[in-house]
Amino acid sequence: MSVPKMGEITHMDMYVCEDSSPMKYGMPKIYKDIFNQNPERFELRIDYPDMPACPFGNSFKALGFDKEKREYVWMVTSIIKDDRLKKVVYAK
Numbered sequence: 001m002s003v004p005k006m007g008e009i010t011h012m013d014m015y016v017c018e019d020s021s022p023m024k025y026g027m028p029k030i031y032k033d034i035f036n037q038n039p040e041r042f043e044l045r046i047d048y049p050d051m052p053a054c055p056f057g058n059s060f061k062a063l064g065f066d067k068e069k070r071e072y073v074w075m076v077t078s079i080i081k082d083d084r085l086k087k088v089v090y091a092k
Contacts, residue, residue, distance in 0.1 A: 023074075025052075025054070026052065027072050027074045028071070028074070030042065030074065030076065032076060032079055032082075035075070035082070039082070039084040039085065041066060042064055042066060042079070042086075043064070043086045044062055044063070044065070044075070044080065044085055045063055045064075046061065046089045047061065051072060065088075
């Protein structure tokens, strides 16, 4: 058995995930094609106290929300800029 050179890959594991939806920061990532199927399904929540924690120790100011699945989602920028996306500010 030879000694691997620095930076050389000696072993690679492959993991298969049953859920085909991509994730970002632990949330489902929503692409424009999914949004276009039913824009009323999603909203942008602003200043909601129940938002998940940011993985970098900060807090999110706004996050997408899937009203059908009742969960926070990460939306691509083109959805955030879309006039059809309803923006909902938390009423304190």
